[in-house]
Structure formats: structure tokens, C-alpha cells
Amino acid sequence: MIDLRSDTITKPTEDMRKAAYEAEVGDDVYGEDPSVNRLEEAAAEMLGKEAALFVTSGTQGNQIAILTHCQPGNEIILEADSHIFYYESGAASAFAGVQTRTIKGKRGAMDPEEVMYALRGEDQHYPETGLICLENTHNRAGGAVLPIKNIMKIYNIGKEHHIPVHIDGARLFNAAAALDKPAGELAQYCDTVQVCLSKGLGAPVGSILAGSKEFISSARKWRKRLGGGLRQAGILAAPGLYALTQMQERLSEDHENALFLAGKLSEISGLRIENQVDTNIIVADVKGLNMDSVQFVERLKHEGVLSGTFGHSSVRFVTHYDVSRKEIEKAILAIQRAAG
Numbered sequence: 001m002i003d004l005r006s007d008t009i010t011k012p013t014e015d016m017r018k019a020a021y022e023a024e025v026g027d028d029v030y031g032e033d034p035s036v037n038r039l040e041e042a043a044a045e046m047l048g049k050e051a052a053l054f055v056t057s058g059t060q061g062n063q064i065a066i067l068t069h070c071q072p073g074n075e076i077i078l079e080a081d082s083h084i085f086y087y088e089s090g091a092a093s094a095f096a097g098v099q100t101r102t103i104k105g106k107r108g109a110m111d112p113e114e115v116m117y118a119l120r121g122e123d124q125h126y127p128e129t130g131l132i133c134l135e136n137t138h139n140r141a142g143g144a145v146l147p148i149k150n151i152m153k154i155y156n157i158g159k160e161h162h163i164p165v166h167i168d169g170a171r172l173f174n175a176a177a178a179l180d181k182p183a184g185e186l187a188q189y190c191d192t193v194q195v196c197l198s199k200g201l202g203a204p205v206g207s208i209l210a211g212s213k214e215f216i217s218s219a220r221k222w223r224k225r226l227g228g229g230l231r232q233a234g235i236l237a238a239p240g241l242y243a244l245t246q247m248q249e250r251l252s253e254d255h256e257n258a259l260f261l262a263g264k265l266s267e268i269s270g271l272r273i274e275n276q277v278d279t280n281i282i283v284a285d286v287k288g289l290n291m292d293s294v295q296f297v298e299r300l301k302h303e304g305v306l307s308g309t310f311g312h313s314s315v316r317f318v319t320h321y322d323v324s325r326k327e328i329e330k331a332i333l334a335i336q337r338a339a340g
């Protein structure tokens with residue numbers, strides 16, 4: 001099987017397994033796990049923040065950010081197709097007790113003016129705006145990279161109105177690779193950022209939440225409340241550190257593979273590529289094949305390729321470390337057969 005469902009399916013490399021095996025560990029709830037401490041320090045520095053926290057997942061990192069920044073009854077502003085709104089099981093309302101105010105973006109980027117007009121003024125009728133969330137790269141926009149100017153403008157609006165900005169950077173390193181800029185340059189325009197170690201970087205488990213020292217110490221308490229305080233977590237942090245430091249550079253290979261794949265798929269009649277392929281995600285519309293996405297995904301599975309439904313007639317393909325160019329070539333033939 002060639003698995004193009006997601007970059008989350010990447011398995012830890014031999015080096016990562018070795019790092020896990022050899023990891024120096026301690027009780028991280030006591031702050032005594034040297035491998036976790038090392039990972040948090042390296043991540044904070046890489047993201048240009050004072051401090052960082054190792055969390056179990058991207059969802060947990062985003063939710064801890066909302067819980068730490070907001071009070072119940074606050075409103076958070078986020079893009080209408082953002083992961084936090086679309087894919088986190090309603091956690092922001094279930095845990096933080098905030099309501100969401102969505103703004104439809106262009107390729108995942110909200111118009112800064114619309115964000116500004118959405119901020120609440122002083123009035124007893126209004127909830128207080130507690131947080132603005134951005135997503136980079138934007139998953140449902142097909143791995144779109146947010147323009148740096150867009151992030152900067154929204155961050156400045158937030159600063160002016162004393163509203164923090166959080167970046168859901170599950171794939172921030174993909175954005176950084178696509179722009180050929182260090183991740184810290186993209187993360188400078190936010191108060192807090194969450195990055196996944198377990199997607200394209202290939203670590204088995206975990207995400208990083210980074211921000212100011214004060215923010216991270218409150219976030220640590222929220223992590224504990226949520227049951228995310230782990231003990232000898234160095235076993236997980238050591239491969240995470242390896243992923244963070246050794247796996248970033250190769251992300252552009254995934255992007256090249258995605259572009260190559262998208263180019264070939266666009267030649268298949270009845271199949272239309274919906275997104276501009278900035279990074280490692282391709283979204284294809286299968287309407288022209290007289291199938292819905294469920295049918296197409298099933299047919300393709302019989303041809304030996306796994307993909308994901310992404311809407312009624314949309315199918316998502318994600319390139320990653322565990323699929324080589326040779327396998328991409330095989331996948332193209334399989335997709336041609338499934339379409340035929």
C-alpha cells in the first residue's frame with residue numbers, strides 16, 4: 001500500500017528509534033527529564049520564543065493555548081475552515097467555554113481588515129475577544145502558505161487592541177521550507193505557536209507549544225489539568241528533538257513530490273486539482289469522473305493507494321517521508337487506473 005492519506009502516518013526512522021532507546025529520562029512533571037528539557041529549549045530557540053512546552057498532540061497544544069489565553073465567555077476569531085474550528089471536536093467550546101467567530105479566508109488567509117472589524121468593542125451585549133488564531137500552512141486550503149505580510153498585519157492589529165495571536169503551525173516547518181525562511185521568522189508575528197513534530201517531521205508523538213515564559217508556565221498548569229503531564233517522556237522527546245533538528249531540511253522533497261504528483265494528476269481527464277500546491281498537500285475534485293470522494297477513495301484503495309475524502313467530491317493526497325518518488329510514480333499509475 002502507498003499511503004497518501006496524511007503525513008501523520010510517517011513512522012519513526014531508525015535514528016529516532018535509537019534516540020528513544022538511548023534517551024536520558026527523568027520525571028518531567030518534576031521538570032527532571034533532561035531529554036524533554038533539551039527539546040523544549042531547542043524548540044523555543046528555533047521558534048524565537050522565550051519558552052516551549054512538549055504536549056501530546058497538536059490538538060492539545062492548540063486547546064492549551066486557547067485555555068491559557070482566554071476566559072469562558074470570550075470569543076475567538078479564526079478562519080472558517082481552520083483545524084481548530086473544523087477538526088477539534090468542538091474542544092474550544094467544550095473545554096475553554098469560548099465561542100468562535102469565523103472569517104472566510106482566501107487560501108486560508110483572513111483579510112486583516114475583516115479581522116479588525118470583528119474585534120469586539122466595549123458593550124455589555126458583547127463577548128470579549130480573547131484570541132485571534134491563524135493556521136500556517138492551512139490544511140483545508142490545501143497546505144497553503146500564509147503570506148508573511150498577512151500574518152504581520154493581523155499580528156499588529158492584535159497588538160494594537162491587546163488581543164493575543166496564536167498560530168496553529170502544525171505544518172509551520174512546511175511553510176518555512178516553501179518560503180526558504182527559518183521558522184522563527186514566521187513565528188515572530190504571533191504571541192504563541194503550536195508546531196507538530198509528528199507530521200512531516202516524522203516523530204512518533206508530540207507537538208510543541210511556544211510563547212513567553214509567563215504564558216508557558218500557565219500553559220504547563222493547563223497541560224497538567226488536562227492529564228497531559230507525562231513522566232519519563234524523554235522516550236518521546238528524544239525522537240522529537242531528532243525530528244526537529246534533522247528532518248526539516250528534507251521537507252522540500254515532499255513539496256517537490258507533491259508538485260510532480262499534482263502535475264501528472266492534472267493530465268487525467270475528469271480529475272481537477274483544486275488547490276495551488278504550495279507544500280505537501282494536493283486536493284483533487286473527482287466530480288468529472290462521475291464519482292463522489294468516498295467511491296473514488298475506495299476504488300483507489302483497490303489499486304493499492306490510500307487517500308482521504310476531503311469533502312463530497314474532494315480527495316486529499318499528502319506527500320511525506322515514507323513515500324518515495326518511485327512510489328509516487330506508482331501511485332500515479334494507480335490513480336490513472338482508478339479514474340479510468
Ligand SMILES: *Cc1c(COP(=O)(O)O)cnc(C)c1O
Nearest residue numbers: 057058059060083135139168170
Ligand atoms: C494535524 C493538525 C492539527 C492537530 O494535530 P494532532 O496532533 O493530530 O492533534 C492541528 N492543526 C492542523 C492545521 C493540523 O493539520
